[in-house]
Amino acid sequence: EDQVTQSPEALRLQEGESSSLNCSYTVSGLRGLFWYRQDPGKGPEFLFTLYSAGEEKEKERLKATLTKKESFLHITAPKPEDSATYLCAVQARSGGYNKLIFGAGTRLAVHP
Amino acid sequence: KAGVTQTPRYLIKTRGQQVTLSCSPISGHRSVSWYQQTPGQGLQFLFEYFSETQRNKGNFPGRFSGRQFSNSRSEMNVSTLELGDSALYLCASSPRWDTYNEQFFGPGTRLTVL
Helix, strand or coil, rough: CEEEEEECCCEEECCCCCEEEEEEECCCCCEEEEEEEEECHHHHHHEEEEECCCCCCEEECEEEECCCCEEEEEEECCHHHHCEEEEEEEEEEEEEEEEEEECCCCEEEEEE | CCCCEEEEEHHHHHHCCCEEEEEECCCCCCCCEEEEECCCCEEEEEEEEEEEEEECCCCCCCEEEECCCCCCCCEECCCCCCCCHHEEEEEECCCCCCCCHHHHCCCCEEECCC
């Protein structure tokens, strides 16, 4: 069964304290892995897409990497404005249809 | 450029009723996807419409249906509401279908079923 698991569920960091979020997945025929950021009361905001093992993408303090079974979102020297829920999703195909399968998310809180 | 808009923002219904939610995509976007977000199940993909045709779908019962109009606006309908349908319903638009890296989400409709 296609599945996406994110860890940790919640993470509290001090400003400037770097860390990583994990997204492990089991899916037949990965067609893409996506990272989103969601602020309270808002819809998710797209961050990155990764397609193949070894691929890396960077944006400001965020860097996403992909292996055959998991993806990491590295946050370097985070600031309070990086506080949000980070969602990972994989694109899978089933019954002739594509669909996105989301993980439960990691709630990140960065304190000054 | 205006973002994705969803109406209404909040809705209260009772069990057994039906509900229709509306989503207006970003101008020029022709694909609209719908999602359900709950604390227990997280974010789940419902379906995607492009050029008035359903192109992709998740694993939801037939009570959940949608349609798309020629101006790309989309509606989602849930019939015979159940308590478990209480959720935030999000729609997202993109220029093309099956391109989730170009999706922009709306603010959502908060549905409460009593």
